[in-house]
Amino acid sequence: MRSPLKIAVLSFAHPHALSYVRALNGRRDIELVAADPDHGERPVGESGGTVLAAQLGVRYLETYEAVWEWGPDAVVICAENVRHLPLVEQAAAQGAHVLCEKPLATSVPDAEAMVSACESAGVNLMVAHPVRFSTAFKALKRAYDAGAVGEVRAVVGANNGKLPKGDRSWFVDPELAGGGSITDHTVHVADLLDSLFDGVAARSVYALSNTVLHGEVGVETGGLISIELDGGVVVTIDCSWSRPDSYPTWGGLTLQLTGDRGIADMDAFNTRVDGHSQTRGNGLWLSYGTDPDTAMIAEFLASIAAGRAPQPDGRSGLRTVRIVQAAYDSVRTGATVLL
Amino acid sequence: MTVQVTPAPPPLRVGMIGAGGIAGAHLSAWLSIGAEISHFSTAGAQALAASHGGVAVDSFAELLDLVDVVDIVTPTPSHLGYVQAGAAAGKHVFCEKPLARTSTDARLAIEACRAAGVQLYPGHVVRYFSEYESMHREVAAGTIGTVAVQRFTRTGSRPDMDWFHDEEASGGVILDQMIHDLDFACWNAGPVGTVFARQAGTGTGKDGVVSAHVILQHHSGAITHAAGTWARPGTAFRTTFEIAGTGGILRHDSAEHKPLVIDGGAGHDGRAGTGLLPEVSGVGPFELELSEIARAFMGGDPPRVSAEDGLAAILVAEAAVTSLQIGQPVAVAPIGNVEVAA
Known part of the structure; x- marks a missing residue:
């Protein structure tokens, strides 16, 4: 052994x-x-x-x-x-x-x-x-690969959350985080696209950001990223930290694919029990289902054992970083950034 | 014993021009609020009268003789001509959205009605849908604080009528369909400075699928994303919105908030699309819209949407179409010398 x-x-x-x-x-x-x-x-x-x-x-x-x-x-x-x-x-x-x-x-x-x-x-x-390893995304990828929605032409993704400051204040310190919500949340959706479309690169990026929410922090809290992938698929990602502090959960992630054979809607955190608590004075949001972190770590260990590249690998991560940095370039210049 | 009876006001006499997809919805709503309807169309007026009611007449001139106001539900390129003709005849004008094919036409329409001393309103009916109206009321009341990020989606089957597929005629999915959400985004978050747009599609004509994505920078600091899709035939009409502000969020998905769902089991075709018009779960939006506009026509308060709002939405849509062509953000043209309603 x-x-x-x-x-x-x-x-x-x-x-x-x-x-x-x-x-x-x-x-x-x-x-x-x-x-x-x-x-x-x-x-x-x-x-x-x-x-x-x-x-x-x-x-x-x-x-x-x-x-x-x-x-x-x-x-x-x-x-x-x-x-x-x-x-x-x-x-x-x-x-x-x-x-x-x-x-x-x-x-x-x-x-x-x-x-x-x-x-x-x-x-x-x-x-x-880890969202790549969620039950919802695995089902979406299976359906997409089987042709359930045909040729996808447009994608709307949203990864919204609370201001992630509760446990760790460095998230809103640009010196340590590198940015705000664009840095934190764009990559999750970008990674799902990387998986669905086999690592297709972004061709152009346009982005808007603002600081209307939690204006006291020194980084952007709202962001909309418009991406055109090689091949012409049009994507918009809402990466805003737009869940209120009292929201019953941290946030969520949704993805909609529009294809020539149909439309697919995925909610990565939709497996939950809903309720309302009088004692907590708030909605209850009790997630259930398999833990994507466990599946992600299993993939990491399996790739080592098998001597193969893991997924998502460093080059996939690099592609998502390119999108984020192009988004910041676009915010700075007010123009579309070609990659 | 004598009873004092207040005489009922005479019914508003409405002349509808056009007999296409939206005409039935308007006609039913007009009839339900007690209006007297005559309609004229180059095609389909008799069928519309047979299916929905009202009296079909043979010519536009005959129509103008019979009515106090006109309701224009023709294909977009002909809006301006009918607005000008209605105004010239001294009729108040209600015109289906978009108010006109271009901002230039919209300005001419506004100027014609102003010169004639008649009222003009565009049919931005989404402002009258219960879920949108409720959301806007809370946004305006400050329930969710200052608006930061808005998202709107609007998806339905590709329209049947040929003229929709001619971008030159309809202006495409942005001017024809997404304009509802562009108007609403401005109603919530104020005027727009710059617009960025992308569009992708596959196939052609009635089988084609097209999605447009538009991003707005409002002067207020808010940012908005709107996605409009004409999907394959049979696709259910669906709208969603999410408005995030400094004090909370508001959201709705027409696919989730249904008052009634029937599962017919095996063999039941539950996939019948709802085409161009959404299912309505609240107070009838067309009835609400037309009764508010009818009151304005009869000397009451102005409705919640003005002709200038219709022009503003077209200016945003035109900036989006320009952005599609050049691949860069586009500044929205100023509303200019058209006097903005107080």
Whole structure:
């Protein structure tokens, strides 16, 4: 029997680290450690470090150096967006496979450097786009591949959420996040398009953003991104942080495909029990169904075991980063950006 | 014993011009609010009279002799001529949207009615649909704070009549169909500065599927996305909106909020499309629209939509069509020397 795969979670900065640790802890074929050396930089009250590791029941290492000495086979990077690049490069240099939280990077050169580092080192680079693994999207992709809606010509996608500030304030700090809602939410929908249309690239991007919602933060909170893909498919993505603070859930993601044989509507988080609570004074929104994070991590581990590229891979992540950066270029110039 | 009886006002005498898809909806609504209807059309007037009522007449001149107001439900390119003729005859004018084929025509229509001293209103009936009306009332009341991001979608079967498929005649899906949502976006969030549009389709003519996506930058700071689709025959009519503001969100999906759903089991063809007109779940929008406009024609308050609103929507749609052609955002032309209603 082969020895268990050694996996390290690098940083608890992104709250998804918590669900990844839970998903990984549920597997018997791996050995897990976590390091969160930058937790001291977080504002008072934001969890991290040994305390959070203890709560999650995961072995904790104080520094990334200690992680490299431990010798991981693979890492899961959940640092702030702008800190992905150095960690990916270190992991690649150590020969460790990488699952990197989305967005892969906050600039195209950073994303290209990550792809290049991992390809040179011969390690897998996967981007954490879990919606691709949801029951809803898998059903949509199956239906689309079977021709249920024919040739798709137009797509409307919406990934809306609350201001993601509750747990982690860096989400609204452009120095650490790289931007606001355009950075945070465009890539989820862009990744689904990348999967549906086999990695077709964007040809042109136009975007509008605003700061009407939560004007107190220093980044854009509203955004509409218009994309034309190679081949002429027209896409609009609403990436706004437009759910009120008191909304009964974090947000959601919907995708509508209009084809010459029909129209498909997907709601990635529609499997839920609805209700209303007098004691909470709010709607109840109880999600159920399979956990896409678990399926995503299973794909990462399976790709390592099989010695094949994972999906979505670094090049897919790079394509989504290109769209985001083109959207910012468009907002800055007020013009359509050709890629 | 004597009873004081207030004499009923004489019924409004309405002359409808055109007998196409929307004419039946208008005619039924006019009759339900007690109007007296004559109609004229180059084709189909007798059939319309037989199916819906009213009296078909043989000529436009004869129609003008019989009525106080005209309701123009002809194909878009002929709107201006009938507006001018109606105004010249001293009739108030209600005109199906778009008010005219071009903003130039719309300005001429407004000027003709102003010169003749008659009223002119465009048929932006979505402002009278219960779900949209309820949403707008709350937006205007500040229930969801300042509007930040709006999304509208409108999907239905591709229209049957040939002239819709001639973009030169109809203006395409943006001017003919999406204009409802462009008008509504402005009603909620105010005038538009720049417009960006894309359009994609497949097939041609009645079998063609076309989707247009338009993004608006409002002067208020709000941003809007509108998607309009003419889908394959048999597609159910469906509209959605979501309005997000600093204090909450409002949304509706006509596919989800149905007062009645019947499942006929195997063999029941539940996929019958509803073509150009949506199912109506609230107060009849055409009745509400026409009764409000009839009151204005009879000296009451002006309705919620003005001719200038009709022109403003056309200016946004024209900027969208220009954007399609050049692939860049387009500034909306100023409404200019047409006096905006107070």
